[in-house]
Amino acid sequence: MEDSLPQAKRMIENPPYPTLPQCLVDLVKEKGFQISVDEAIQYIKESRSKKIGQSKKITQKDPVQPIKSQSELTLTIHWNAAGISKHDEVVDLPKAVDSMVMALRCLVEAFGEEIIDKLKTVTVRGLPLILEAKSNTYHQQKPLEFKHYLVVVHSSNPDKVNIFKSVCRCLSLPEHFIEVRINN
Secondary structure, X not given: OOXXXXXXXXXXXXXXXXXXXXXXXXXXXXXXXXXXXXHHHHHHHHHHHHHHHOOOEOOOOOOOOOOXXXXXXXXXXXXXXXXXXXXXXXXXOOOHXXXXXXXXHHHHHHHOOOHHHHHOOOEEOOEEOEEOOOOOOOOOEEEOOOOXXXXXXXXXXXXXXXXXXXXXXXXXXXXXXXXXXXXO
């Protein structure tokens, strides 16, 4: 399954926009193995947990200290600020756009698909932050890996700070719910 997941992620970007779990089931079947959609979903969740696990987790008992980072952008999600009983989560991937997409994915996983419509009200250079289909005129998009949604990622790092402030506002969350730090 591990070698089929990247291909499945690419398949969801093109018509007829199948779901990621179904793509994974189909690709694994082509290789002579059979898995259920539920098994595919579980594998995808575990795969995402590994990605998130690459980020440093901060517990409330730990003093918050500056993290030496090789990345361009670090996002800290303060779940308690939204009334969710979870430790703060730090998303610190090598590329700023990947950190941005991962943080948005974490929000959708925590709050559910219903926040997608609210996230579409946030704009990036005149386009909605979340698109339902690949734009032929605008090429800097990354899959949210949730159904067929795409994230418009063409923005500077200072713009990303403002984007996440807008995300907090549109979700009626305090601005400090997502802390965005630009690493120099």
